[in-house]
Amino acid sequence: MRKYDFIIAGGGMAGLSLAYYLTQSPLRDRSILILDKDVKDRNDRTWCFWEKGEGAFESILFRKWNRVSFHGTTHTGALDLGSYQYKMLRGIDFYEFIQHELNKWPNIEQRQATINRIKETPQGGFVIADDEPYIADYVFDSTFLLKLNQPENHNLLQHFRGWVIKTEKDCFDPTLPELMDFRVAQQGDCRFVYVMPFDAKTALVEFTLFNDYLLADTDYEAALQQYIDQFLDTGAYEICEVETGVIPMSDEPTEENPSEHIVRIGTAGGHTKPSTGYTFQRTQRYLRTIVDALAQTGKPNRKTSWFANRFKLYDSILLNVLEQHRHPADDLFTRFYADNRPERIFRFLDEETRFMDEIRVFATMPWRPFTSAFFDVMRRRMFG
Structure with missing residues (x-):
């Protein structure tokens, strides 16, 4: 049984992005195995996201725009995105670009296989795929499934x-x-x-x-x-x-580092924003941080401040408003986009705002349903 430096379990957007960022880092010469049951050879999805400046995949963007149109309940028209652009990336272009980059590195192996099991061992992260055993210093897992049925969560x-x-x-x-x-x-x-x-x-x-x-x-x-x-x-x-x-x-709690040698990435690691479902750009940002930490410290642990956890509360409150139908969703999003500058909205959704900016966003929302949602969220967190 060969041991690798890194095994990437799941070769979708998160796994392939991680492999790419590793090749762009001082870790580019490490042995890497990518396992996935599918071959990424068709245009199976499209990612749209906002971004300032040029990103890692600028050269393969399919389209990008400086303005977007919005049709809501009380507001209709174009929104100027300021310093942001709204970008569109086709799945097939992403897969072909990543594959071209990975083919440059003989230390990267890719195998088409169904992953049967991932577990922690004293020797490293252990993976069984198509009944074949593999082990690595770190296993990056995007295949772990959330329960999505716990009553204390949204x-x-x-x-x-x-x-x-x-x-x-x-x-x-x-x-x-x-x-x-x-x-x-x-x-x-x-x-x-x-x-x-x-x-x-x-x-x-x-x-x-x-x-x-x-x-x-x-x-x-x-x-x-x-x-x-x-x-x-x-x-x-x-x-x-x-x-x-x-x-x-979902605001189901996720563990990015469930054990010493296993790291969960993508939706499995909580990289999907619960209140919007946005995943692509958030995953890119988190993966770059993980790779930077791994290169600098030898451990793939992202540092987060306790105060950043306030965004998890915000997500739960909005999910509660939507789940309990406390206010028409079309009116909520109309207020959100009509009464806030797009730049503030994008910073808020990217969790990059200061607290006073967040207060300004909250002031544009109907207070009664959000207050009710806040107390319901706190009740669930305290009593389940």
Whole structure:
């Protein structure tokens, strides 16, 4: 049984990003094994995120924008993003870029295998995949599944179905994506559509929900068709690609470092923001910090301040408002985007604001439902 310096269990976005950052660090010559059951050779997802300046994947971005459009209950129009840009990265471009980079390093092995077990041992992190044993100084695990059913936690889902459509008519503004369009029947949930234009006749149109149950495939498709028919003057159109996804929106406590030789990354390590489901950019930021710590100290432990835990409380409060239907979600997000500058919003969601900025954000929210949610969150935390 060969021992590696690092095993990356799960070769999705988090695992591949980690491998890439390792190659960009002083640890680039370490032996690395990447295990995943799938081959990443198709465009299975799209990541959209905001960012200041140029990021690690700037060269392979599919599109980026300086403004976005928003349709809410009392506010409609374009939002100037200031020093931020809204960026779109296609899964296939990401996979091909990472694979090209990893192929430069003979010390990196990739094996297609189903991971059966991961456990801590005195000798290191131990992995069994397709009944073959592997061991490493550190195992980075993105395969661990959250329970998502504990009553003391808030457990919602962000789920979506998207169509890339090619239209007969010019009906998209390539310079102005639709960040959130709430002109769809809410049915007691948080439901919206976003539209990412590729050109005047091509766009990704995605129907997204925040709630605690999945729909039938026909329901997602009916919502997409109804939105296109009602709000887009397409003429005839064809569906070129389909993407679906389910992202947990949960404040279930996660352990990034459950043991000495195992580190959880991605959603498994709490890198998904509970209140929004945003994962890509947050995962990138955390992984870079983990690699920096590993290079500097020999241990992959991120340092966090106790005061940063206030954002976990904020997440739980918003999840409680959504879960308990304390206020219409479309109005909440309208207030959020209409009454705050986009730069403040993005800093807040990235957990980079100062406390006074957070007070200014809270002041734009309806106080009664959030106060009720706060006390319910505290009750759950104290009494379960």
